[in-house]
Amino acid sequence: MYSKGFIMRTIVLAAVCALLLSFTSSMAMADEYSDTKKMFEDAGIGNLFKSAYGYALFPTIAKAGFVVGGAYGDGRVYAEGEYVGTTTMTQATIGFQLGGTGFSQVVFFQDKRAFMEFIGGNFEFGAEAQATALTASASASANTGGSSSTASGGKNNAAIGWNGYNGGMATFTITKGGLMYEASVGGQKFSFTSR
Numbered sequence: 001m002y003s004k005g006f007i008m009r010t011i012v013l014a015a016v017c018a019l020l021l022s023f024t025s026s027m028a029m030a031d032e033y034s035d036t037k038k039m040f041e042d043a044g045i046g047n048l049f050k051s052a053y054g055y056a057l058f059p060t061i062a063k064a065g066f067v068v069g070g071a072y073g074d075g076r077v078y079a080e081g082e083y084v085g086t087t088t089m090t091q092a093t094i095g096f097q098l099g100g101t102g103f104s105q106v107v108f109f110q111d112k113r114a115f116m117e118f119i120g121g122n123f124e125f126g127a128e129a130q131a132t133a134l135t136a137s138a139s140a141s142a143n144t145g146g147s148s149s150t151a152s153g154g155k156n157n158a159a160i161g162w163n164g165y166n167g168g169m170a171t172f173t174i175t176k177g178g179l180m181y182e183a184s185v186g187g188q189k190f191s192f193t194s195r
Contacts (some may be wrong), residue, residue, distance in 0.1 A: 070095045
């Protein structure tokens with residue numbers, strides 16, 4: 001697997017990127033979760049917030065890399081419309097990559113089984129899992145769950161090509177800023193703490 005030194009360098013790199021993004025974020029800090037949810041609703045997936053059993057919402061995930069890379073973000077988990085706990089996403093990657101970026105992410109749980117799988121311990125998306133990108137600048141090959149697709153336009157007028165849930169989960173991302181070139185492998189790991 002990964003050495004402790006590698007993991008620590010990755011976490012430090014992601015933390016530095018998160019700090020830089022916090023200075024450039026255009027979202028109001030007072031209610032970043034409501035603003036992030038509205039941003040996804042405006043991008044055309046508002047019906048999923050109503051029809052899914054639950055979701056995990058991450059206002060900002062910072063990702064950076066130079067050969068080795070990492071990503072980190074804090075979020076909230078909701079079930080049947082209620083805030084039930086917090087989650088942390090970490091990701092370590094190795095492969096060709098250079099730069100840094102920030103993005104918002106939502107993971108929808110189609111049913112209670114998928115929700116329980118996510119909160120049941122340390123959940124991890126495999127390297128083959130995909131995210132639906134809701135902006136032209138977002139990567140359609142992010143290492144997250146859901147179906148792969150493409151999108152066009154800005155975050156307020158994205159065209160969505162979504163193929164449905166994959167294993168009871170669907171992930172969407174919206175790029176907030178930055179520039180990153182990568183061809184890397186790795187999975188996102190999530191931890192959950194109930195409220």
